[in-house]
Amino acid sequence: MTFAEAVAKIERDLFVSDEIGFPAAAAPSERDWSRAPNGKSYVTIDCGGLKIDGEASAYRATEEDAIESWLKAVRTYIPTYPGTLYWRERPQMSNRGDIRGKRGKFTIYSRLQCSPANHEGIA
Numbered sequence: 477m478t479f480a481e482a483v484a485k486i487e488r489d490l491f492v493s494d495e496i497g498f499p500a501a502a503a504p505s506e507r508d509w510s511r512a513p514n515g516k517s518y519v520t521i522d523c524g525g526l527k528i529d530g531e532a533s534a535y536r537a538t539e540e541d542a543i544e545s546w547l548k549a550v551r552t553y554i555p556t557y558p559g560t561l562y563w564r565e566r567p568q569m570s571n572r573g574d575i576r577g578k579r580g581k582f583t584i585y586s587r588l589q590c591s592p593a594n595h596e597g598i599a
Contacts, residue, residue, distance in 0.1 A: 486551070523583050534583060536581075537582070542582035561590050570582070
């Protein structure tokens with residue numbers, strides 16, 4: 477499976493919103509960029525799974541392993557379909573090469589939030 481096919485697989489059963497950020501309570505025209513439009517904080521998922529802020533990215537030896545690991549991690553985080561998917565940062569694959577003898581070379585980085593409600597806001 478290609479990287480594009482993996483992203484399409486995630487998006488296929490979800491409404492993908494173009495909205496980013498949560499309206500600030502004091503000034504609705506301003507946005508809180510750390511939270512999705514559903515009010516929940518965005519999460520970071522790479523090919524190692526759900527990441528804590530500041531945690532190093534996980535890498536895999538092959539592009540195929542990175543894709544499969546990332547897809548599994550996102551599906552674990554988003555177990556219920558249908559829903560609304562908010563990308564803060566669309567998935568990006570990177571290849572760092574062999575740095576300092578570390579074997580893993582490929583990772584996929586993404587920031588997202590998902591709501592079980594559909595695009596009309598109905599739960």
